[in-house]
Amino acid sequence: MQSDNPTAAILVIGDEILSGRTREGNAHHLAQVLSATGFDLREIRVVSDDHDRIVAAVRALDGSLGGDYDLLFTSGGIGPTHDDITADAVADAHGTVLEIHPEARALLQARCDRMGVELTENRLRMARVPLGATLIQNAVSAAPGFSIGNTHVMAGVPEVFRGMVDWLIPRLSAGRPVQSQSVEVRRGESDVAEDLRAVAAEFPDLSLGSYPFQDPTGWGTNLVVRGLDAARVDQAMTVLKQRLAL
């Protein structure tokens, strides 16, 4: 698909995903938001709670550090426990150090006051952000995410992650939302491959995908046309349906 949209990657930090304990859902949610907003998500990586792996991935993916994509979003590893090492690693990748951010401290203090608990050293860990970073607001649990360079660091808890995405995405410069149309055919992929290839060649500015599935009645295929221009997507889908006699 031809697009001048900003490109993006997602980095998920979490042993619990790699061990199979938890099924990742944050990247899927953000992928939907990015498509609808006008960013081209090009890669998702999941790495373990390992300092060097996180540093290497941030450098490989954040364009402001010479990485492959314009923007990098991360999920996970910014809580108060010993295995929450994302902030340290992101600071390292950006060649800076962590500080207690005054605004983050104030947010945590206010929440502790409301709850009648003490701002302990463990809770204060969540106010540590890289020097020069700006905060990403968290309406759910007060502990903020942060942005540094083109890396946007968010929490792993799904409700908190979603709240941060809701706050952050409208504040970024987006491109054009992706338009898509799909149609389901009750045929195997092999039987539509020829027509699909022909339409893909006729519309090089669009992306045509085919996604086979199996259900109790047999095999079927979902055909999806995607692009930035709704009229072109519509044209391609019309041509495709004509070819397939749908």
Next chain:
Amino acid sequence: MQSDNPTAAILVIGDEILSGRTREGNAHHLAQVLSATGFDLREIRVVSDDHDRIVAAVRALDGSLGGDYDLLFTSGGIGPTHDDITADAVADAHGTVLEIHPEARALLQARCDRMGVELTENRLRMARVPLGATLIQNAVSAAPGFSIGNTHVMAGVPEVFRGMVDWLIPRLSAGRPVQSQSVEVRRGESDVAEDLRAVAAEFPDLSLGSYPFQDPTGWGTNLVVRGLDAARVDQAMTVLKQRLAL
């Protein structure tokens, strides 16, 4: 967690994941199988249907090509359509070319005969595997996966992927299955961080994780102890529960 288990990565090829259309599930399934069998899954990557990206990822992840992990498993992009480019890219990464594999052709021919359809050029595409590769059987739809070097290439359709995993994994040399125990506490992560850190320091051979969650009754945290020695995992969980007065 200390482990001599073979390390592994999963590479998912699929624009439909990156566009947010489909929620990835194959990597989650394989992650569970690998943990239970004795492989250490260290990384998951999702890349788009882009030749160069797939080649680069295979080289970065397959240890037999100088990549970071012992084994690489891939999912997606081996069907009959124009956007199924995984076989080409994997062959390229391994410095070889595609051929029509005689056994794969025979499998497809037999299935076409049973279904009373012709083995068209599009269907025959699914018999193209890198020179020197061995086949991964597919009981669901006949079109095989393949192994070359330490890269194991499987289908993206979930039922087919699972069938290939079932066939393949028992044929690989595994290490020791991961043992794990977990306990749920009705406290926030900050309130257990201290004890968790102390137990993690006492059991450096184990992995201790904490996973906060929110439900209608408030915040809670799941505490998970993982390791290769069931007795050590049991000891650590006992100590942790004592410290937390559970």
